[in-house]
Amino acid sequence: MNVGIPRALLYFDYFPLWQTFLSLAGFEITISPPTNKDILNKGVSLCVDDACLPVKLFHGHTADLADKVDVIFIPRLISISPGEYICPKFIGLPEMIKNSVKGLPPLIIFDYNLHKDLKGEKIAFGRLGTELGVGGRAIDNAYKEAKRRQLIYRGILESGQNPLSILYPKERWDEKLGTKGTIGVIGHPYLLYDRYISMDIIRKILDNGYNVKVPANVSHSTIEKRLENMPKNLFWSYGKRILGSGMDWLADDRIHGIIFVDSFGCGIDSFVGELLHRYNIRGRRLPYTTITLDEHTGRAGFDTRLEAFLDMMEWAG
Amino acid sequence: MVITFPHMGMMYIPVKALFDELGVDIIVPAKINKQTLETGQRHCPEMACLPLKILMGNYIESIKRGADTIVLSGSCGPCRFGYYGVVQGEILKDLGYNIDIIILDPPSEGTGEFLRRLKKVTGNSSIYRSLKAVKKAFRVSNELEGLLQLVLRQRPRATNKVSIDQIMNRFENRIAASKGADEILACIYDTRARLERVETDRNIKPLKIGLVGEIYTLIEPYVNLEAEKRLGxxxxxxxxxxxxxxxxxxxxxxxxxxxxxxxRILKKAEDYLHLCIGGHAWETVAHSLNYAREGMDGIIQILPFGCMPEIVAESILPTLAKDEDIPLMTLVVDELTGEAGYQTRLEAFVDLLELRRSSVSDESGKTLSWY
Known part of the structure; x- marks a missing residue:
């Protein structure tokens, strides 16, 4: 059986886990191609207008897989850390897909909920195995191996490597070793590592002679420590990662500027972006800019804004 | 300590009853108007949802009138409402206001902390007095709800719609001048009697429209551009x-x-959505199904622009409407919503329902009982 995985949303963070599990469980895997104009257009026309760009893209990728695979794997990531959530749209994603995209093959909905405790992960994979009709022993082994590879991936990222160097190993992502300084690029994984939608921002910054740090490079414990003093626990896992890494960079002399990449209509970014912006103004006043992406973002305007920011970096010295 | 709180429809009436009974000083937030929104909008992130901006305007207005503590309920995600208190706190801090924000998160997130914060609000009142005050406030809330339901029922039937507005305006003016739960209750009873005496056309069989959507947008008439009044x-x-x-x-x-x-209502909608995704999206879907099954003529969903949970509901509702064969309209409101366009859409929807009713003919015998 051929299982399709849409290359969208948290695929960029969890592909080792999902891919390894499914392939060890004995399935053939097809991943939708990197976002292109056709996929974007499909997504925009299928999805409700008010949704954010990443969710529209997920619709597009799912539709793209429709006639290529036997089943489509749709994750319902309710929570990836105890006491936290990701975003309401992630929880309702399978329903959005079911109601907006017609003519799909059967969907394998992967309910993943660690809101209570971390045991939820094993349960989730157990259930997934049962749904796919694979027995207990094989599932256990597949899960163990998938988990191991996921942890290796996490380790590589925390050591400072850019996820793009793993997603696109043929290209070099450290060529210039930034002579001019380091820019922290903040954003959700599904924006930063989708090269079509992010206008290849990371490559462009590297080509301009700066190093790039992304939130995935900051360790979980650092983020927890940075957010210790928040008046109320931030209950969005990715909001936490974004704000925590931003706050870490504000306190880090090796970071010389911050670019906040968000998508139009992202509810979480509107809040954490506001907080980070205010913390920056109260404190170190690093060069800081917000670039908002949506399906209408034009390449020229984007490049101009990036160039303007890089010029500002040089003036700031 | 002078407490203020967010403004949401007539919620201030039971809240006022509660604080009056507790003997706590409060500033009742002023009615929302364009100025409130503009003040809020100026200081809030552009992409934030509309309620955040309006509440911010509320707070600043109340602070200027002397409030020094803000009380609001909380939640722990995934809807943005749960983090309102923190973001608003930071914005007020940058504006130079030294304000205490007390967020009442649900007790399930820590009973001790909940009680500690509650104690901050109730001040020195004894437990007995507090409980009595809470009980009275519940009563006010219940009676007020009855009154508001009566308005919804009387408006389409009234021969002179303005008389309803007059009675309700008078009601709010009298509430502003009254103190304590008993006076407020007397006011409610009196207004109820007045509303019941309004002259109505008994032969009318009004169209029945179910409103669903985000809670603040539905309850606060300024935000939904008085949809209920317009439809009524x-x-x-x-x-x-x-x-x-x-x-x-x-x-x-x-x-x-x-x-x-x-x-029970939530469970019935299982086929469309079977879990809480934050906010009130599940309720939106479930209530829509319930309305359809109860024989309503149409459903209108109203949400503020960018509302995360309601967007999910928005993508589910068309399927539901098709399955149940009921007309559905989704209205997205934000600070730029134009009144004329909004009115036109409501009128068009009502026209559609009327046409539909006359063509289908009302023989199904389905009528909704008032509970």
Missing amino acids: NMGAEVHREMTVDSWVKYHLAPDIKHRRRHN
């Missing part, structure tokens, strides 16, 4: 399950009967 004046009877009272009964008061009914 066009002769449609509006039904809305999402009320302050039902929220209170579900979350605060141990009203088992209401809670069971609520859960």
Whole structure:
């Protein structure tokens, strides 16, 4: 059986886990191609207008897989850390897909909920195995191996490597070793590592002679420590990662500027972006800019804004 | 300590009753107007949802009138409302206001902390007095709900719609001048009697429209551009399950009967959505199904632009409407919503329902009973 995985949303963070599990469980895997104009257009026309760009893209990728695979794997990531959530749209994603995209093959909905405790992960994979009709022993082994590879991936990222160097190993992502300084690029994984939608921002910054740090490079414990003093626990896992890494960079002399990449209509970014912006103004006043992406973002305007920011970096010295 | 709180429809009436009974000084937030929104908008992130901006305007207005403490309820995600308190706190801090924000998160997130914060609000009142005050406030909330439901029922039937506005304006003026739960209750009873005496056309069979959507947008008339009043004046009877009272009964008061009914409605919508995704999206879907099954003529969903949970509901509702064969309209409101366009859409929807009713002919015998 051929299982399709849409290359969208948290695929960029969890592909080792999902891919390894499914392939060890004995399935053939097809991943939708990197976002292109056709996929974007499909997504925009299928999805409700008010949704954010990443969710529209997920619709597009799912539709793209429709006639290529036997089943489509749709994750319902309710929570990836105890006491936290990701975003309401992630929880309702399978329903959005079911109601907006017609003519799909059967969907394998992967309910993943660690809101209570971390045991939820094993349960989730157990259930997934049962749904796919694979027995207990094989599932256990597949899960163990998938988990191991996921942890290796996490380790590589925390050591400072850019996820793009793993997603696109043929290209070099450290060529210039930034002579001019380091820019922290903040954003959700599904924006930063989708090269079509992010206008290849990371490559462009590297080509301009700066190093790039992304939130995935900051360790979980650092983020927890940075957010210790928040008046109320931030209950969005990715909001936490974004704000925590931003706050870490504000306190880090090796970071010389911050670019906040968000998508139009992202509810979480509107809040954490506001907080980070205010913390920056109260404190170190690093060069800081917000670039908002949506399906209408034009390449020229984007490049101009990036160039303007890089010029500002040089003036700031 | 002078307490203020967010403004949401007539929620201020039971809240005022509560604080009056506790003997706590409060500033009742002023009615929302364009100025409130503009003040809020100026200081809030552009992409934030509309309620955040309006509440911010509320706070600043109340602070200028002397409030020094803000009380608001909280939640722990995934809807943005749960983090309102923190973001608003930071914005007020940068504006130079030294304000204490007390966020009442649900007790399930830590009973000790909840009680500690509650104690901050109730001040020195004894437990007996506090409980008595809470009980009275529940009563006010319940009676007020009855009054508001009566308005919804009378408006489409009234021969002179303005008389309803006059009675309700007078009601709010009298509330502003009254103190304590008993005076407020007397006011409610008196207004109820007045509303019942309004001259109505008994032969009218109004269209029945169910309103669903995000709670703040539905309850606060400024935000939904008085959708209920507009529809009522066009002769449609509006039904809305999402009320302050039902929220209170579900979350605060141990009203088992209401809670069971609520859960039963939610469960019926299982085929469309079977879990809470934050905010009130599940309720939106479930209430829509319930309205369709109860024989309403149409459903209108109203949400603020960018509302995360309601977007999910928005993508589910068209399927539901098709399955149940009921007309559905989704209205997205934000600070740029134009009144004329909005009115036109409502009128067009009502026209459509009327045409549909006359063509289908009302022989199904399905009517909605008033509970």
